[in-house]
Amino acid sequence: MTDIHLDSAKSRAADPVIAQLEQQILSGKLVNGAPLPAERDLMEDFGASRTVIREAIIALSNRGLIESKPRYRPIVRKPDYETVLNATGKIVQNLLTETGDVKNLYDSRVFIERGLVREAALTATKDNIADLKAAIAANEAAISNSVAFYETDVAFHGVLYRIPNNPIFPAIHMGYTAWLAPHWDKMLRSPERNELNFHAHEAILGAIMERDPDAAEAVLKSHLDAAWEHVRTTFTS
Amino acid sequence: MTDIHLDSAKSRAADPVIAQLEQQILSGKLVNGAPLPAERDLMEDFGASRTVIREAIIALSNRGLIESKPRYRPIVRKPDYETVLNATGKIVQNLLTETGDVKNLYDSRVFIERGLVREAALTATKDNIADLKAAIAANEAAISNSVAFYETDVAFHGVLYRIPNNPIFPAIHMGYTAWLAPHWDKMLRSPERNELNFHAHEAILGAIMERDPDAAEAVLKSHLDAAWEHVRTTFTS
DNA sequence: ATCTTAGTTTGGTCCTACCAAAAATGGAGA
DNA sequence: TCTCCATTTTTGGTAGGACCAAACTAAGAT
Structure with missing residues (x-):
């Protein structure tokens, strides 16, 4: 139609x-x-x-x-999924004029990732686990360098998006990363926060390895909620 | 970037x-x-x-x-979310050339809706429940008319997308509906299948009302899996 | 074989012109 | 005063020509 x-x-x-x-x-x-x-x-x-x-x-x-x-x-x-995302990017940007819109977008991300970690807890393969471990190791190594840490942070979440083996998800991840980044980089970063996030990632992996979707989802949610809260306070202060 | x-x-x-x-x-x-x-x-x-x-x-x-x-x-x-979806539509269409792509898109839909019904089971309000009931009633009334039933079917799922109160989700629903529809309408419809779907919707609602996210997710998943299987056999036969 | 250079192609921009459909106008009739 | 129809004006759609500068090619020199 x-x-x-x-x-x-x-x-x-x-x-x-x-x-x-x-x-x-x-x-x-x-x-x-x-x-x-x-x-x-x-x-x-x-x-x-x-x-x-x-x-x-x-x-x-x-x-x-x-x-x-x-x-x-x-x-x-x-076109591949990436091409589409790229072309869509300019269009989506126009939506993110108000912070409410950004919040909606972020909420949808949290929603997606909650599903992803559940899925991971249920179906993650040895390789997936290995990827997650590697990503977390990269997190730890970059704690002192906030710029580098951001990269590894994104990479960790990217691993989650690859677990379902559906190319749409990595594309979505790229979208979130690109679209939210402009509203993100005003955020204060610090080794302390990096370490916090690193531990959160560890906890997520732990829940996944224990095959506990509820726990994984809960940890992931509190992790992302905390991140938003941090950004929000940065905005309004 | x-x-x-x-x-x-x-x-x-x-x-x-x-x-x-x-x-x-x-x-x-x-x-x-x-x-x-x-x-x-x-x-x-x-x-x-x-x-x-x-x-x-x-x-x-x-x-x-x-x-x-x-x-x-x-x-x-x-632009609102709908506008974006509209503009994105033509772009996305280009991706859906192979059935594998359609499958990927459909899988992502299943993924989303699994999350939605979980959310519904946990947080649905009285109004949400009422909306679902109304949608299901419309399903039942249209069982004998496959064209009309399709409408009410879409409408039922649409209610799920409205529950998170995030305008992004209804937009996504519109996207799925519009993008998958062309690959869908070749599907054979019949009052029997309509009734099957009607009962599935009833079961989903039941699980939601019992606040059982796992059950809701399971029913939803088997509902959508069955639908895909039906389409797939239509394709390959 | 490599670099330089002159010649050719090609996208970017501007302009003029014309058409047909839309929109604005204005007047005739109720 | 309001409605409706006919006429004029505006406006988007398309065509075609012209020119420039950058990109491309090919020939020639080293």
């Missing part, structure tokens, strides 16, 4: 062009990574003016199907 | 225009719902050619900040 209304939408010369290019990209007729044909060639192919071709390229570019750097030949991109 | 590279991206006349219009929309200087100034006025305001103005409008339109129907004046849209 929605958008395939042929009724009200009479014309728009660029639409057929967009559709066909889109199809050619997805079908592989336009090879991924290869440059798009020159605009002047496309206008001959489609029998359209350069204006129209150009409009189509812009649209496809905004959808992530074409990567167009300023003065270079546009490059065909068969 | 990503995209604010001032390094490689030399110029692009439309970018400042996009940025300023974006800011004016978000700040409310350009009133939500009001028509955008005429292109010829904008080119005077920004001292840019119509080409550039037009490019900016297209870009903003693709981002959902402007709603431009074919021959009408573009309308300013201060």
Whole structure:
């Protein structure tokens, strides 16, 4: 539904062009990574003016199907989850104007990760556990360096998103990281806080290893709630 | 990160225009719902050619900040979650070319809803329960009409997404509905299946009312797994 | 084979022009 | 005074041409 209304939408010369290019990209007729044909060639192919071709390229570019750097030949991109996230990013940013919106986004993250740690507690493999341990070790090693710690912190949570073996989740994680980061980096960091988070991660892993989803969820939740509280007080003070 | 590279991206006349219009929309200087100034006025305001103005409008339109129907004046849209979902829709569609992708998306839906029913079992209010009951009643009333039942089915799950009181979730629900629908409507429907689903919904509600998150999750999961299995067999047969 | 350089392609931007549909206008009729 | 219809004006959509500077190519020099 929605958008395939042929009724009200009479014309728009660029639409057929967009559709066909889109199809050619997805079908592989336009090879991924290869440059798009020159605009002047496309206008001959489609029998359209350069204006129209150009409009189509812009649209496809905004959808992530074409990567167009300023003065270079546009490059065909068969989209993956990351591409989509990237293209979606600018759109989502517009939503995060009020702190309420950021809170909603953060809450959804907490919701997701609660599910993730439950899942982890139930199904984590030896490899998953090993990954988590490695990530936590990296946490510990970076406690004294807040910038580095942030990286390892993100990485730890990233491991959680990879456990379900569904590429959508890592993409979501990238989204959260990128979208929340701007509202995050005002947060005060300190070795003390880093150590706190490190221990929280340890506790989460512990619950996962004991195959206790309720405990894992509880620890994760209090961990993330504390983080938010920290940010919130930073905002309002 | 990503995209604010001032390094490689030399110029692009439309970018400042996009940025300023974006800011004016978000700040409310350009009133939500009001028509955008005429292109010829904008080119005077920004001292840019119509080409550039037009490019900016297209870009903003693709981002959902402007709603431009074919021959009408573009309308300013201060984006809400729904707008974002709409704008994201076309992008996401490109990912769902293979059934594996659809499966991934569906799995993520199951993941989310498992969390939702747990949440419901723990925190659902009287009103939530009432909404669920009403939705289920609508299910029952529509059992004989598969088209109508589908609507009420979606509506039932929609109630779950509203329980956390976070506008992001209903938006996600809309996304799932819209994105999965095309791959869904090939599914065979029948009053028998409708009745099955109706009973599953009843069971979910039952578990929620008994405040038993594990049971609620289990019932929900088997409900959705069965639905997928049904679709899958339809595909491969 | 590598570097330099002259020539060609190509995207970015501006401009002019025209059309058809929308919106604004204004007047006729109730 | 209000409604409705016809006319004018505005406005978005598309076409085509022109020019520039940067990117690309190919030929020639080292």
